[in-house]
Amino acid sequence: MKLSSAFLISFYYTVSALPTETFMDRYFGPLLNSNNNQAQIQGHLQHPFARYDPDNDGVQFHDAQVNIPSPDYVSDLGPDNMPEFAGVDGFAHLPIYQCFGLDPDAIKPSFDVAIVGAPFDTGVSYRGGARFGPKGIRSGSRRMGKFGSYSAFHNGFNPYDDWAKVVDCGDAPMTPFDNRIALNQLYRAHRAIHNLTVTNTSKAKELNTTTAPRIITLGGDHTITFSALRSAYEIHGPLAVVHFDSHIDTWDPQVLGGNISTYAHLNHGTFLHFAHEKGYLLDGHNIHVGLRAPYIRRKKDVEHDKECGFAKLSARDIDRIGVAAMARKIKEHVGDAKVYITFDIDVIDPAYAPGTGTTEPGGFSTREILTLLDELQGINLIGADVVEVAPAFDTNGDITVTAAAQVIDSFLQLMIMN
Numbered sequence: 001m002k003l004s005s006a007f008l009i010s011f012y013y014t015v016s017a018l019p020t021e022t023f024m025d026r027y028f029g030p031l032l033n034s035n036n037n038q039a040q041i042q043g044h045l046q047h048p049f050a051r052y053d054p055d056n057d058g059v060q061f062h063d064a065q066v067n068i069p070s071p072d073y074v075s076d077l078g079p080d081n082m083p084e085f086a087g088v089d090g091f092a093h094l095p096i097y098q099c100f101g102l103d104p105d106a107i108k109p110s111f112d113v114a115i116v117g118a119p120f121d122t123g124v125s126y127r128g129g130a131r132f133g134p135k136g137i138r139s140g141s142r143r144m145g146k147f148g149s150y151s152a153f154h155n156g157f158n159p160y161d162d163w164a165k166v167v168d169c170g171d172a173p174m175t176p177f178d179n180r181i182a183l184n185q186l187y188r189a190h191r192a193i194h195n196l197t198v199t200n201t202s203k204a205k206e207l208n209t210t211t212a213p214r215i216i217t218l219g220g221d222h223t224i225t226f227s228a229l230r231s232a233y234e235i236h237g238p239l240a241v242v243h244f245d246s247h248i249d250t251w252d253p254q255v256l257g258g259n260i261s262t263y264a265h266l267n268h269g270t271f272l273h274f275a276h277e278k279g280y281l282l283d284g285h286n287i288h289v290g291l292r293a294p295y296i297r298r299k300k301d302v303e304h305d306k307e308c309g310f311a312k313l314s315a316r317d318i319d320r321i322g323v324a325a326m327a328r329k330i331k332e333h334v335g336d337a338k339v340y341i342t343f344d345i346d347v348i349d350p351a352y353a354p355g356t357g358t359t360e361p362g363g364f365s366t367r368e369i370l371t372l373l374d375e376l377q378g379i380n381l382i383g384a385d386v387v388e389v390a391p392a393f394d395t396n397g398d399i400t401v402t403a404a405a406q407v408i409d410s411f412l413q414l415m416i417m418n
């Protein structure tokens with residue numbers, strides 16, 4: 001048996017390779033030979049996946065020829081030819097800009113929408129780990145970019161390749177040792193971005209916003225939303241906040257943390273109490289979506305939440321009225337006010353988004369939440385965030401970070417598709 005297969009192999013080799021050219025010569029010759037200085041320069045190599053030819057029966061080697069540029073030609077080695085899984089991770093392969101921390105006399109950057117990371121998790125009451133959220137979400141966004149996006153599939157629109165210049169500003173430095181300093185660092189980073197001017201000023205005015213760039217923040221635990229709201233409020237005035245979350249996050253600070261010390265008053269379960277107290281919320285236009293977590297004090301939590309000015313849609317409303325009706329109610333509630341969406345990833349069911357600090361069973365599927373966000377088309381979205389993504393609790397399959405990245409894709413669609 002061994003003898004005969006060895007015979008067959010040697011026979012085949014002898015017959016097929018007898019002409020002067022070997023398989024290696026035929027397919028790899030231009031790469032292996034030293035005379036490729038003479039190879040023709042063909043502008044740039046195609047995207048690696050562009051070899052699929054739908055006019056033929058699948059993937060083809062078109063022929064043995066491959067265009068190898070001359071050894072010193074490098075124009076094809078830029079980010080445009082990067083495979084989806086490679087590269088230094090800006091969100092969705094966006095260019096990485098230095099947007100804050102600039103010298104006073106440095107040339108100011110200009111863009112329409114900024115992605116900013118807020119690596120912070122010292123405001124949590126349960127499992128930590130959201131300080132790695134920005135890194136995780138960027139990693140989960142690698143299959144999005146100019147070459148394709150999820151909104152492109154559903155709505156024929158690619159937010160990375162339209163009128164808006166979208167950039168990744170990297171992370172705001174946030175110290176893990178003092179929440180007061182950390183939250184102020186994030187506020188100043190946002191303020192520095194809001195003080196810049198958008199690239200497309202006419203479009204910004206048409207959309208009834210200021211000429212300040214809009215910001216999408218990658219959390220970070222939910223406390224970071226307080227700093228984001230503060231800076232957005234200073235530019236836009238009071239905001240209609242759409243709060244996707246399992247939890248109310250309007251807890252009275254005396255009930256959640258504040259009984260320990262004054263320092264502990266502001267945390268990921270009380271920031272909306274403070275947003276209300278500071279006047280950042282536009283009265284009568286704020287709404288929670290997806291609530292289902294236990295109250296700490298049944299009656300008083302509900303009363304205090306009302307005092308903070310929130311309407312409610314619970315997770316059970318997904319089955320009771322459906323996501324389309326939920327979207328209609330949200331749109332009615334915010335009207336034509338300037339809207340800020342703060343999105344706690346724990347609003348999605350732990351089956352689809354386990355990578356978070358405080359999981360609560362019985363939430364949205366990823367598909368349901370993306371459909372709901374699509375249905376919000378037409379709101380005036382001036383800022384947004386996705387928070388509480390803790391990659392250490394995600395699966396090996398990255399289901400939480402890819403869901404978080406798609407939610408941001410939907411935010412960009414709401415901001416840019418008009």
Ligand SMILES: [Mn+2]
Nearest residue numbers: 222245249344
């Ligand atoms: Mn929350």
